[in-house]
Amino acid sequence: LPLPEKSLIARIRRQSKIWPGVAASIGDDCALLKISPGHEALITTDFTLEDVHFRREWHPPESVGHRFLARGLSDIAAMGGKPVAAFLSLALPAKLSQSWVDRFFMGFRKLADRYKVTLAGGDIAQSPQKILADIMVVGSVPRGKAILRSGAHPGDFIYVTGRLGGSAHTLRELIAGAKCKPSTHSRHFFPEPRLVIGQFLRAHNLSTSMIDLSDGLSTDLAHICDESKAGTKIFSSAIPRAFSEKSGKSKKTGEANQVSLALALHGGEDYELLFTTSPRTRVPKQIAGVPITRIGEITRGKGILLVDENNKTSKLKPQGWEHFS
């Protein structure tokens, strides 16, 4: 391989912290994970493909590394779990610079260290042209306490964390040719997985079901409906829309500065959490500094109903987030 595979693995191994919970690590046939007594293992996998999930001309390598891990951590958050270890498989083109790979790992490692996630294994291969990365994140959750998609009941209230549509709005700007600084568009370039909130909801037994918003509200809400065999009604005026982070100089505040309802309903990759609670459950207005907003309720029906500002009800079709379309 033109890329110095062995030395790359050796370097990653040296630079990576081994947090408690991992025994044998990179360098044996398997990684050995200690799942605490009374806990279950959570496992999630995600592909990240160049020109599908990121573009080299738009996304600095640190952002690619961060977002790549954030997707997996967000899945762990959505079950109320604690991440333990990550395994990553990389297919890299031969002509990729060493500095790109180094900066990618810098972004990856910074997020991994913040949540004490050990990079416990992986594989590197050469790809013909494009960067392709597959990640697996392992977490743990107390036995029987994972928050599934299937636990919502008719009458339950629906909540979301944070504000929606911000990541998709930045992507629209990038597609339109705008320059977006990672520092001012952090919800797109460096999304924060809501691990603290997921663990809080689980520890306090607040939610009946949960999912992370990676494919967009309409699509992820449909997943909750499918798995819980129920319908939902949401209110357009209640949906917390992200403030558009302007690329230009002029900055206004207030309503005019919010992203469109369409982006808040269908835009993906916000990595906020959507959860349901019994109507008797008291839910804090904020958790870990992040606003929690009630947007609707679970119904006996089928599918998603959207109630607009004039109290008119229409069917909302899940649109499925396509990253660069």
Next chain:
Amino acid sequence: LPLPEKSLIARIRRQSKIWPGVAASIGDDCALLKISPGHEALITTDFTLEDVHFRREWHPPESVGHRFLARGLSDIAAMGGKPVAAFLSLALPAKLSQSWVDRFFMGFRKLADRYKVTLAGGDIAQSPQKILADIMVVGSVPRGKAILRSGAHPGDFIYVTGRLGGSAHTLRELIAGAKCKPSTHSRHFFPEPRLVIGQFLRAHNLSTSMIDLSDGLSTDLAHICDESKAGTKIFSSAIPRAFSEKSGKSKKTGEANQVSLALALHGGEDYELLFTTSPRTRVPKQIAGVPITRIGEITRGKGILLVDENNKTSKLKPQGWEHFS
């Protein structure tokens, strides 16, 4: 996506058996695995790349699916573990036929069912041209009982299961243009991961260290030396060479029919096990019908010494298996 991703996932889900040990499965944010009390989790990941690990014109799809899973199962075997679940990520070219995908899963599923491995999750994406698959296999092993690469001591005996070089020999024939039937060249097309042997050695506390032979004897033995901080001496006459499975009609038996010593020393992908034992340990001549052969011992030195038939000793350099070179 031109490939019907959703229906493909739905179909895989329907066709896959959920074995005990897996709770929530495909269809939630994470898979939820129950690791038995007193057990640790084993995790291994492997890339399988078209034109690196297989060729569509040589390998029937069933063989690609089988070998893809066998690589991961072999890693679990090498720790003395029991496989529990597999997660697979596939990047498939748009023009790939549905029948190829179906037959790939048939090969995968047949091996998975034999060892009660649940396909518990995964991801599908489109690739520009070539098939790329990443697998993660999760297993379990009683706490503190995993057989590591690092446990070999000077004086320990070295054993291998089965016969070596058979898979590489078939590959040489394929490269030379020969037609090799999967039925008569099964060690290459349908290698059997040595799970039963690995678990036997672990259950009876027979081995001090273990590795699976995926990169070739010389390379994998070097891994044992590196991790155990020791050297080895092996005897060329003791190495059990595979019988060459002739592609033509004439079949001879005996010495002439064995693969070359070079292939047995350096050929990869046999997926046999190499393990070390204390010299006082009695090792059965066969385990689960597979011959067990002593090939040398661990030394205080560094690196690998090869003793030839005339008792002459030379240094053996790990050659690193490159699949199609």
